[in-house]
Amino acid sequence: MNLSIVIPLLNEEASLEELFSRIKTVCDSHNLSYEVWFIDDGSTDLSWAIIENLATQNTEIHGIKFSKNYGKSQALHAAFEKVKGDIIITMDADLQDFPEEIPGLYQKITEENYDIVSGWKKKRFDNVMTKNIPSKLFNAAARKVSGVTLNDFNCGLKAYKKQVVKSIDVYGDMHRYIPVLAANAGFRRITEKEVKHQARPYGTSKFGTERFVRGFLDLITLWFVSRFGGRPMHFFGAVGTLMFIFGFMSALWLGISKLIDVSRGIYGHLLANNPWFFIALTMMVLGTLLFIAGFLGEMMIRSNRDHKNYFVEETI
Secondary structure, X not given: OOEXXXXXXXXXXXXXXXXXXXXXXXXXXXXXXXXXXXXXXXOOOOHHHHHHHHHHHOOOEEEEEEOOOOOHHHHHHHHHOOOOOOEEEEOOOOOOEOHHHHHHHHHHHHHHOOOEEEEEOOOOOOOHHHHHHHHHHHHHHHHHHHOOOOOOOOOOOEEEXXXXXXHOXXXXXXXXXXXXXXXXXXXXXXXXXEOOEOOOOOOOOOOOOHHHHHHHHHHHHHHHHHHHOOOHHHHHXXXXXXXXXXXXXXXXXXXXXXXXXXXXXXXXXOHHHOHHHHHHHHHHHHHHHHHHHXXXXXXXXXXXXXXXXXXXXXXX
């Protein structure tokens, strides 16, 4: 099978039929064999009923229904476990992404052998203050921290080789950082392709400005995990050891100073009256705790964690 098209959605009843119709037209006209996975992320409208109806008429359609809204990352993770196509295309269901871009993304991978092709909405039709400007700042920070030089990390329209989506774990809100996760996993042939964008024709946006705050926090997490996720002792152990040594040397200096005072006949100066005593004690305790945290982290990553943080209510 050439293509697996993955579409996470939340309350998009108005756009689903048109979206699939355009996907079908595009794929048929380019002789591409395909499957479409709709992931209903806890919709409260008629989205799932429409997906079921479309599935009875088209064998290419598959669907996953979550029991509640878990988020885009969990939706993608669930679909990535199911897909069978050689190339996986992800796109949003709101029709701001053009299905007509699919062949171009597909050819970019098959003909130029890229691992990932990310869409770049160079000309956006979103609110300037609440989306465009924050998005530019976010993308600049993401490029700097991750080292992956994409102009638009947030674009939902992306193409992946099958090996990529089968090799990474998309969790939390990390869906926007899939190229970074892939690069950390060794898939470094990443490029982008300018794609068309339009204002949302139906419904309202499900994302507010708070997603950019979460995005920056996730970026910090990703930076830390990518550098120390496989070796937490290198961070916690090193910092903890330095703190303990600093505290121990401070305590040793206080003890030696006290002995010198006693040898000179100077009494009455309690160590507890010296603020360095508490600083030294605190540093030693914190250093020990950080070292233990690093040790526990090493133990945890050696246990295979194989669980899902979502519940699939129904699959077709």
